[in-house]
Amino acid sequence: MKNILPTPLQYKKNSLTFDGIALDKIAKKHSTPFYLYSKKTLDLYYKTFFKAAVTHEIPSPLVCYAVKANSNSEVLGHLNKLGSGADVVSIGELKKALKAGIDPQKIVFSGVAKTASEILFALKCSKRGIYSFNVESIEELELINQIALKEKRIARVAFRLNPQVNAKTHKHISTGNKTHKFGLLKSDIIEALAVPSFWTHTTLVGLSIHIGSQLTDLKATVSAIKELSTLALGIDIPLEFLDVGGGLGIDYTQAERAKLASIDTYMKTVSEALHKYYYSKTEHTPRIVFEPGRILVGKMGVLVSSVVRTKTSDNCHFTIIDAGMNDLIRPALYEAHHDVLPATKSAKLIITDIVGPICETSDCFGTKRKLPSLKAGELVVIDNAGAYGHTMASHYNERKIANEIFL
Ligand code: LLP
Numbered sequence: 001m002k003n004i005l006p007t008p009l010q011y012k013k014n015s016l017t018f019d020g021i022a023l024d025k026i027a028k029k030h031s032t033p034f035y036l037y038s039k040k041t042l043d044l045y046y047k048t049f050f051k052a053a054v055t056h057e058i059p060s061p062l063v064c065y066a067v068k069a070n071s072n073s074e075v076l077g078h079l080n081k082l083g084s085g086a087d088v089v090s091i092g093e094l095k096k097a098l099k100a101g102i103d104p105q106k107i108v109f110s111g112v113a114k115t116a117s118e119i120l121f122a123l124k125c126s127k128r129g130i131y132s133f134n135v136e137s138i139e140e141l142e143l144i145n146q147i148a149l150k151e152k153r154i155a156r157v158a159f160r161l162n163p164q165v166n167a168k169t170h171k172h173i174s175t176g177n178k179t180h181k182f183g184l185l186k187s188d189i190i191e192a193l194a195v196p197s198f199w200t201h202t203t204l205v206g207l208s209i210h211i212g213s214q215l216t217d218l219k220a221t222v223s224a225i226k227e228l229s230t231l232a233l234g235i236d237i238p239l240e241f242l243d244v245g246g247g248l249g250i251d252y253t254q255a256e257r258a259k260l261a262s263i264d265t266y267m268k269t270v271s272e273a274l275h276k277y278y279y280s281k282t283e284h285t286p287r288i289v290f291e292p293g294r295i296l297v298g299k300m301g302v303l304v305s306s307v308v309r310t311k312t313s314d315n316c317h318f319t320i321i322d323a324g325m326n327d328l329i330r331p332a333l334y335e336a337h338h339d340v341l342p343a344t345k346s347a348k349l350i351i352t353d354i355v356g357p358i359c360e361t362s363d364c365f366g367t368k369r370k371l372p373s374l375k376a377g378e379l380v381v382i383d384n385a386g387a388y389g390h391t392m393a394s395h396y397n398e399r400k401i402a403n404e405i406f407l
Contacts, residue, residue, distance in 0.1 A: 007299045008038035014345040019407050023343045027379055032306040033323035035390050035404040039078060041300035046082045052267035060287035064108050066246050067093040069293030069387040074406045076100030087291040091118040104130050112136040112181050119147050123155055132158045134208045136183055138192050148201035158206035159189045163227035167212030167220040170334045176211025176224055186231050207232055210245030216260045222273045229277035243289035244270055250298040252384050253337045294387035301386025303328050307374045317352040319374055324356030325363040326396040328389045332362035340365055343379035346372035358397050
């Protein structure tokens with residue numbers, strides 16, 4: 001289904017605007033490359049996501065925004081104002097979420113490598129600690145129990161189930177199969193529940209799944225919810241929540257636009273699966289936790305860059321820009337597509353590769369793209385860069401991390 005929510009970019013009389021303001025005007029005040037974010041769009045995506053959960057009768061939905069997608073303080077602050085919680089995977093993310101005012105009782109902590117000091121901090125960050133440690137191994141559960149014992153506290157934990165499904169997405173970001181490092185197999189969870197020494201200072205409050213990112217097809221999501229439900233029904237512990245993870249994709253390409261599930265379709269699918277496999281079989285109504293990242297922030301951001309120069313090698317044409325793979329690594333890492341748009345449209349187009357300054361051939365934002373013949377200093381915009389852009393940036397080649405500008 002088509003994703004019909006508006007996005008910040010629009011051409012007006014051949015000039016690119018962002019939230020109605022001419023890009024040239026915005027770029028005059030900032031040096032390129034920089035990330036540009038639209039609060040309006042963030043607001044719209046969060047509200048649409050939450051509203052869809054309510055519309056589709058998801059019990060007491062809690063959105064725990066996946067901070068890894070974009071950890072900008074204003075993004076976190078705004079999401080906090082809208083009522084969002086956070087899904088964090090490090091002490092750094094946890095501290096940022098707390099600083100933005102997010103209630104620890106709305107924070108879940110995922111990740112396979114939580115260290116003793118991270119666990120201690122999360123346990124002590126409020127009277128009740130965080131909402132849940134989403135546990136990914138028995139060894140982690142034992143450590144949490146030991147730390148909680150020392151601190152004379154009870155840690156709230158959820159098991160992340162590895163539902164053994166194959167989410168159709170890039171292999172680097174598919175996480176729901178037993179060959180992946182994430183989560184625990186059902187049999188291991190059941191075994192762990194029967195070991196009293198793991199539970200002296202921990203209490204099981206939920207179960208979670210997260211099967212992958214940039215999901216366009218929801219079949220694996222339904223299968224995973226079925227597995228989650230079967231486990232929840234089987235363990236006979238009154239759970240406070242079921243966490244269905246994140247993963248809903250956005251449309252980076254026309255092809256994805258055609259096949260992508262909308263927020264509404266996603267929510268309807270999740271709700272139907274939960275009702276069919278879980279709620280219809282029990283009186284119990286745990287709340288549902290979501291961990292969306294990309295769907296909330298992907299569309300609100302772009303990377304603005306200037307052309308440094310152009311170059312030709314025989315019949316190859318390169319538009320060399322001042323943003324590189326250190327600013328946005330997705331094309332280099334996942335061969336991900338991002339549209340590259342000129343600030344000024346022209347009817348006359350050439351075929352060109354858009355490349356950055358980094359000394360790797362993978363530092364390329366697109367090959368054989370149709371763009372106007374651009375001159376040094378002209379602006380281009382790399383679209384859909386709000387998620388996993390700035391958070392994955394690096395200093396490679398001793399480059400500065402691009403600034404983030406919030407409109
Ligand atoms: N929950 C957990 C436990 C996760 O590991 C992730 C993402 C999310 C939620 C949020 O997933 P989302 O709704 O954003 O798909 N760097 C990659 C994406 C990596 C996703 C990692 N985990 C990319 O640029 O495509």
